[in-house]
Amino acid sequence: MTSEALHASTAAKPSMGWRWLLAAIVAALLVALPFAVRSFGYESFTGLATQVLIYGIAALSLNLILGYGGMVSFGHAAFFGVGAYAVGILYYHMADDSLFLGLVPGTDAMLITLPAAMIVAGLVAAIIGGFSLRTGGVQFIMITLAFAQMLFFLFVSLDTYGGDDGLIMRRRDVLPFLDTRDPTTFYYLCLAAAALWLGVTYCLVRSRFGFVLNGMRQNENRMAAMGYAPYPYKLVAFVIAGMGAGLAGALMANYLRFASPDMLHWTKSGELMMMVILGGAGTLFGPLLGAAALVILEAVLTAYTENWQLPLGIILLAIVLFSHGGIVALVRRFLPDKP
Amino acid sequence: MLVLEQILNGIQFGIALFLMSAGLTLIFGIMGVINLTHGSLYMVGAYAAAIVAAKTGSALLALLAGLAGAAVAGVVIEALVIRRLYARDHLDQVLATFALILIINQTATMLFGRQPLFVAMPPALSHSVTLLPGLVYPVYRLVVIGVGLLVAIGLALLINRTRIGMLVRAGATSREMVRALGVDIRLLYTVVFGLGALLAGLAGAMAGPIIAVQVGMGEQILILAFVVVVIGGVGSVRGAFYGALLAGLIDTLLRAFLPGLLRQVMTGSGADALGAGLSSMGVYLLMAIVLLLRPKGLFVKQS
Numbered sequence: 001m002t003s004e005a006l007h008a009s010t011a012a013k014p015s016m017g018w019r020w021l022l023a024a025i026v027a028a029l030l031v032a033l034p035f036a037v038r039s040f041g042y043e044s045f046t047g048l049a050t051q052v053l054i055y056g057i058a059a060l061s062l063n064l065i066l067g068y069g070g071m072v073s074f075g076h077a078a079f080f081g082v083g084a085y086a087v088g089i090l091y092y093h094m095a096d097d098s099l100f101l102g103l104v105p106g107t108d109a110m111l112i113t114l115p116a117a118m119i120v121a122g123l124v125a126a127i128i129g130g131f132s133l134r135t136g137g138v139q140f141i142m143i144t145l146a147f148a149q150m151l152f153f154l155f156v157s158l159d160t161y162g163g164d165d166g167l168i169m170r171r172r173d174v175l176p177f178l179d180t181r182d183p184t185t186f187y188y189l190c191l192a193a194a195a196l197w198l199g200v201t202y203c204l205v206r207s208r209f210g211f212v213l214n215g216m217r218q219n220e221n222r223m224a225a226m227g228y229a230p231y232p233y234k235l236v237a238f239v240i241a242g243m244g245a246g247l248a249g250a251l252m253a254n255y256l257r258f259a260s261p262d263m264l265h266w267t268k269s270g271e272l273m274m275m276v277i278l279g280g281a282g283t284l285f286g287p288l289l290g291a292a293a294l295v296i297l298e299a300v301l302t303a304y305t306e307n308w309q310l311p312l313g314i315i316l317l318a319i320v321l322f323s324h325g326g327i328v329a330l331v332r333r334f335l336p337d338k339p
Numbered sequence: 340m341l342v343l344e345q346i347l348n349g350i351q352f353g354i355a356l357f358l359m360s361a362g363l364t365l366i367f368g369i370m371g372v373i374n375l376t377h378g379s380l381y382m383v384g385a386y387a388a389a390i391v392a393a394k395t396g397s398a399l400l401a402l403l404a405g406l407a408g409a410a411v412a413g414v415v416i417e418a419l420v421i422r423r424l425y426a427r428d429h430l431d432q433v434l435a436t437f438a439l440i441l442i443i444n445q446t447a448t449m450l451f452g453r454q455p456l457f458v459a460m461p462p463a464l465s466h467s468v469t470l471l472p473g474l475v476y477p478v479y480r481l482v483v484i485g486v487g488l489l490v491a492i493g494l495a496l497l498i499n500r501t502r503i504g505m506l507v508r509a510g511a512t513s514r515e516m517v518r519a520l521g522v523d524i525r526l527l528y529t530v531v532f533g534l535g536a537l538l539a540g541l542a543g544a545m546a547g548p549i550i551a552v553q554v555g556m557g558e559q560i561l562i563l564a565f566v567v568v569v570i571g572g573v574g575s576v577r578g579a580f581y582g583a584l585l586a587g588l589i590d591t592l593l594r595a596f597l598p599g600l601l602r603q604v605m606t607g608s609g610a611d612a613l614g615a616g617l618s619s620m621g622v623y624l625l626m627a628i629v630l631l632l633r634p635k636g637l638f639v640k641q642s
Contacts, residue, residue: 072430131627134634138367138573141429142565143630149562150623157616266562270437277434307449313441320435321423 022331023285030191034184046183047255048299052292053190054251057197059275059287061244066273067282068205069237070217071133074141075148076272078128079121079242081264083249085155086117088167088259092160095170110173110180114250121246122239124151129238133231145266152264166260173254180254190251194288197244202284204240213237245272274316280328289327343474345595346588351480351549353587354487358542359564360571360579361494362535368511368574369531373429375436376416377564378557379443380536384409384543386447389456389552398461402544409540410533417532425528440558447554455551483545490541491580498576503530511574563590566626572636582637586622593618 030049037045058080065071090113093099093106100106107113128147132140161167172180180186204210212233215223220230253259262268271294279290297315301308323330359381366374387408392401420439424432459465464479498504506527509517518524542560550556567586571578598614605613629637 066430072433074433131630134630138373138429139569139630139634139636141373141433142569143626145562146566146569146623146626150620153616153619155616157613157619159612163612266558270434273430273434274437277430281430307445309441309445310449313438313445317420317435317438317442320431320438321420 027195034187043183046187048295050183050187050190050255051252052288052295053187053194054248054255055272055275055295056288056291057190057194057251058245058248058272059279059291060194060197060201061241061248062272063276063281063283063287064201064204064213064244065234065237065241066276067280067286068210068217069213069234071234071238072141072273073132073144073238073241074266074269074273075128075144075146076241076245077264077266077268078148078151079125079245080249080252080268080272081151081155081259081261082124083117083121083246084253084259084263085161085167085249086120086246087113087173087250087253088169089161090116091169091173092167108171108173110175110254113173114247117250118243118246121249122243125239125242126235129235129242133234133238145269148264148266148269152261152266155261155264162260164261166258166262169253169257169259172257186255190255193247193251197247198284198288200240200244205284209233209236278316278319278326280326283326283328286326286328293327341595343471344476345592347476347480347484348595349588349591350584351484351487351587352591353584354484355542355546355560356564356567356587357487357491357580357583358538359560360567360583361491361576362538363564364568364571364574364576364579365507365511365531366535367568369507369514370421370425370528371514372421372424373432373436374421374535375433375561376439376443377535377539378559378561379440380409380413380416380539380557381543381546381560382443382447382552382554382557383412384540385547385552385556386451386456386543387540388544389458389547392458392461392547393456398464401458401547402541405544405547406537406540409536409543413532413536413539417529421532444554444557451554453554455553456547457551458547460548479548483549486541486545490538494576503527507531563622566622568636570626570629570637572639575636575638578636578638586625589625590618590622593621 033049034046037043037049058076061079062073062076065073089100090104090106091108093104094108096106098106128144132143132147135143155161156164172186174180175189178185178189180189205214212223212228216228216230216233224230249259249263252263275290275294276287277290278293279288280286297312298308301312305311319326359377363374363377366372366377384405388401388405391404392398395401416439420435424435427435460477460479464482465477467475467477468481469475496504498507506517506522509522510524510527510531514524517527543557546552546556563586564583567579567582570586571580571582594615597618598611601610601614601617604610
């Protein structure tokens with residue numbers, strides 16, 4: 001990973017112009033997408049694209065700790081699920097006209113629920129990260145996994161909020177002036193959220209904080225010798241990543257009008273990791289590409305066969321074993337080095 | 340008496356956990372590989388034993404089939420995939436074996452369907468004995484406990500008294516040093532992986548008559564075995580043994596008694612669901628406490 005990152009930082013500079021051009025084209029295509037699919041008559045495609053964007057946000061957030069920070073978290077779906085349940089539970093108490101824990105009234109105002117989901121997911125991340133970051137290596141992987149399982153079982157056992165079956169919302173949360181029930185509007189909402197989180201990631205990675213984080217992935221002892229205590233930096237990154245996943249989960253709960261324990265299942269964590277690796281860990285756009293690749297691959301395979309996990313597993317295995325650097329590395333190979 | 344019975348159940352569950360986590364901890368400690376397919380080997384062992392038991396009715400043949408099935412699956416997985424992962428980082432190992440789980444589970448679903456298989460108790464072991472006045476306990480579970488304890492003793496002897504065991508211990512302490520001293524590390528890896536596969540197969544074959552044999556059974560126990568490895572300390576078989584017993588007891592006792600305790604303060608169905616959820620969390624909570632006090636596990640020297 002170290003040499004890859006070095007390669008990326010030296011190779012990226014000459015092709016900078018091309019990268020931004022490519023990004024601008026992709027952005028334009030994403031903005032035009034709902035109109036394009038409508039004129040071709042594939043309206044259901046907007047839903048698929050919405051899912052890509054939501055998983056893209058989750059993968060972007062995981063990439064901050066996994067790709068840039070070198071923290072292999074196997075429990076990222078926990079924050080995704082907590083964000084989803086925050087939205088679901090607030091909606092439940094709004095519909096029920098009751099108080100959460102006898103204190104907090106419910107609401108369906110998205111301007112409240114999304115930030116609330118992020119804050120709750122961030123708090124959970126602070127607790128889980130606070131414990132998990134005391135260890136490293138294999139232990140860290142297994143502990144993050146175990147904490148996510150713990151939350152999974154917690155939500156399974158909460159009978160009030162649907163337990164095993166999950167929590168159904170009758171309607172999406174509402175926004176002033178916008179109709180969130182309209183698929184195109186909701187798509188643009190997710191596009192804006194994804195763009196926002198991409199911007200946040202960009203700023204973080206380019207900041208002093210990002211450089212310290214990157215340095216800790218490459219050599220923690222050296223950074224410690226330079227006077228940077230690893231623990232607080234890693235914890236802050238972990239919390240920010242948790243908030244990003246919480247945002248994604250909150251959007252997903254709105255999109256599906258449903259929050260379920262499945263969202264915290266450990267296979268979901270594995271899928272999020274897959275997206276990051278598929279696209280290219282430690283790259284800015286990689287997670288979005290990886291999310292698109294995995295979501296579309298799953299959609300195509302499920303349409304084709306009931307046993308879609310078999311070909312999916314084989315494809316993923318081949319990618320992990322034989323590719324280095326994911327889709328971004330592949331794209332870079334075809335881009336001219338000098339503009 | 341109910342408490343004693345549940346304690347025995349806890350020990351029996353702990354033994355199954357030990358068989359799984361002993362293999363896991365050795366494979367981590369010596370090969371440096373995170374092997375998520377360890378749970379799949381358990382499932383393969385359980386399916387092989389269940390099918391042979393249904394065909395022949397012989398418990399011994401079923402046990403052998405379980406061991407052989409897991410061993411063959413282990414060798415194939417090691418040769419095709421794991422061998423390519425030794426030099427990779429943990430992330431690639433997790434993802435590659437995660438993909439393998441998708442493949443193996445889907446294949447099992449295609450071969451055996453979604454319906455769980457139920458395995459009959461071996462007739463010779465299907466009765467119960469009275470251990471103490473008022474404490475009647477199934478012989479099969481006692482046999483499972485006995486077999487597990489024998490395996491634990493055998494493993495301890497193997498690791499502490501034999502030449503292979505010496506290499507295993509050396510490998511767990513410093514892999515590079517063992518290689519530098521001219522030991523065929525490849526062979527050692529194969530031995531360790533094969534041993535782990537056999538233990539997982541044994542656990543799977545013995546679990547058949549107690550729990551339902553179905554796709555996904557491997558992952559449930561795998562994640563608990565992870566927790567045990569963290570509690571006991573990576574690379575320590577002794578740690579895996581005590582950690583597994585501790586985790587097995589806590590899980591079983593919470594599951595047995597927590598819903599009853601909750602029912603005293605809240606309504607029936609809600610208490611049952613909450614109790615089941617909270618008792619599933621118990622083991623993870625134990626792990627969090629252990630980590631807070633001893634980040635490297637209970638049975639590893641803290642540096």
